[in-house]
Amino acid sequence: SQQGEEDPQALSIQEGENATMNCSYKTSINNLQWYRQNSGRGLVHLILIRSNEREKHSGRLRVTLDTSKKSSSLLITASRAADTASYFCATDSNDYKLSFGAGTTVTVRA
Amino acid sequence: NAGVTQTPKFQVLKTGQSMTLQCAQDMNHNSMYWYRQDPGMGLRLIYYSASEGTTDKGEVPNGYNVSRLNKREFSLRLESAAPSQTSVYFCASSEPSGRAYNEQFFGPGTRLTVL
DSSP states (O other), rough: OOOOOOSSEEEETTTSSSSEEEEOSSSSSSSSEEEEOOOOOOOOEEEEEEEOOOOEETTTEEEEEETTEEEEEEEEEOOOGGOOEEEEEEOSSSSEEEOOOOOOEEEEOO | OOEEEOOOSSSOOTTTTOOEEEEEESOSSEEEEEEEEETEEEEEEEEEETTTTOOEOSSSOEEEEEEEOSBEEEEEEEOOOGGGEEEEEEEEEEOOBTTTTOOOOOOOOOEEEEE
């Protein structure tokens, strides 16, 4: 079963705007990861945040994690056309498996 | 480095036919995975291999078998394809840290259609 659920399912923004998407999960985790998938391609790892971290940055990406609410958010600042993709959160629960959500599809309009 | 490679890229099968999807990684990772991706469903784990010589079922293993041929290669076999197995299949690899995860590296996928 899917542990993570992203919200919203789809997001359309203007180039230069920020995009925020959220991920909720059900059981305790070791870490949470975010991946990007461009149309017709494999997933690419963006960022990993461990359960004892609250915020992490990587370039224009900012991820937060609230383990008390079992939720995470991914913020993309100053979006570009190249950010058009689907974004997935993935959680691991102390075994060798990741559980992926259904994803948020982001469209950046020029 | 090629990363994770998958063959074939596309395949059309008739119901009942069999085929093997191939996956290889050149990153010396211990763990390898097979996922399927269906519209609106995200990725679902079919089988995984935590290390060479071991394989375990994931969330949706029925109708599939796997072989961890060596550390580099992990194949997925459909013995008797069914239309419900129409999907995009992704192979991935990673180097776990203890029982926790590091990032997974994905191949480009195999788009399979079963008629």
